[in-house]
Amino acid sequence: MIYLSAFADEISADPTEQLDNLLIHSIRFVEFRSIHDTNVLDLTAEQHEEFREMLRERGMALSAIGSPIGKIKADEPFEPHLERLDVALGLCDFYECPRIRIFSFYIPEGGAPEDHREEVLRRMAAMAEVAEKRGVTLLLENEKGIYGDTADRVKEILDAVDSPALGHAFDPANYLEVGQPVDKAWTMLRDRVVHFHVKDYDTKTKKNVPAGEGEGQIPKLITDAVAKGFEGYCVLEPHLLVAEASTGFTGPERFGDAAVALQTALSREGVTYA
Numbered sequence: 001m002i003y004l005s006a007f008a009d010e011i012s013a014d015p016t017e018q019l020d021n022l023l024i025h026s027i028r029f030v031e032f033r034s035i036h037d038t039n040v041l042d043l044t045a046e047q048h049e050e051f052r053e054m055l056r057e058r059g060m061a062l063s064a065i066g067s068p069i070g071k072i073k074a075d076e077p078f079e080p081h082l083e084r085l086d087v088a089l090g091l092c093d094f095y096e097c098p099r100i101r102i103f104s105f106y107i108p109e110g111g112a113p114e115d116h117r118e119e120v121l122r123r124m125a126a127m128a129e130v131a132e133k134r135g136v137t138l139l140l141e142n143e144k145g146i147y148g149d150t151a152d153r154v155k156e157i158l159d160a161v162d163s164p165a166l167g168h169a170f171d172p173a174n175y176l177e178v179g180q181p182v183d184k185a186w187t188m189l190r191d192r193v194v195h196f197h198v199k200d201y202d203t204k205t206k207k208n209v210p211a212g213e214g215e216g217q218i219p220k221l222i223t224d225a226v227a228k229g230f231e232g233y234c235v236l237e238p239h240l241l242v243a244e245a246s247t248g249f250t251g252p253e254r255f256g257d258a259a260v261a262l263q264t265a266l267s268r269e270g271v272t273y274a
């Protein structure tokens with residue numbers, strides 16, 4: 001079975017509006033990135049208590065902590081970042097959700113990815129080791145400007161770290177944005193994909209579009225994964241109004257278009273979801 005989830009902060013900064021909008025679209029899971037315009041790792045204990053209660057009242061849960069871990073430069077100090085990872089691991093316990101979305105470090109300006117390979121691989125291995133001890137899976141997302149932007153480098157990280165605590169969160173739009181053909185990425189990585197980010201991209205207009213309208217082949221990839229036994233989360237991250245490096249925004253109205261596009265495409269393929 002696949003479960004639909006969403007970066008609900010693309011709907012609104014207000015947690016009530018986020019969750020109630022998801023329920024309108026029968027989506028019961030949240031990839032928790034922010035509420036009140038505050039990152040998930042920077043909320044107070046009281047805000048987390050309140051949000052967990054709101055989830056419980058609605059019968060909802062998290063698909064992952066949508067953390068920004070790995071979104072610092074590869075030459076910035078790592079130790080403070082490990083403390084941030086520890087915050088995220090604590091939230092996994094608090095929300096009973098053993099998954100954290102992460103990235104693989106920005107390449108400093110003027111540098112080449114190769115110059116930072118050793119340090120990135122060391123950091124990724126260190127994070128996977130900590131996560132494994134805590135029973136948490138890290139979901140490595142590919143993204144532009146980050147060491148793991150192409151399928152080759154994502155595979156290199158996964159192979160080098162070789163830990164059950166590190167899997168791939170496949171983001172088709174982010175691959176297309178860096179010129180990485182999705183077919184090739186999928187063939188190379190399908191066995192390592194444990195999580196889907198549902199964000200599509202039109203390379204002609206260079207814009208994010210609802211699932212199935214761009215070149216991300218989202219319905220086909222999910223159908224293929226399910227046929228081979230995939231169970232997990234497909235997370236809407238539509239970026240329809242604003243797409244920036246640190247966030248994206250869609251709004252309630254366009255979020256509806258994105259949710260319906262995915263649900264219609266999956267139903268057409270005969271893929272059942274909850």
Ligand SMILES: O=C(O)c1ccc(O)c(O)c1
Pocket residue numbers: 033066068143171174243244245246247248
């Ligand atoms: O959650 C994020 O940090 C984030 C921001 C922008 C993106 O395009 C993305 O894929 C993720």
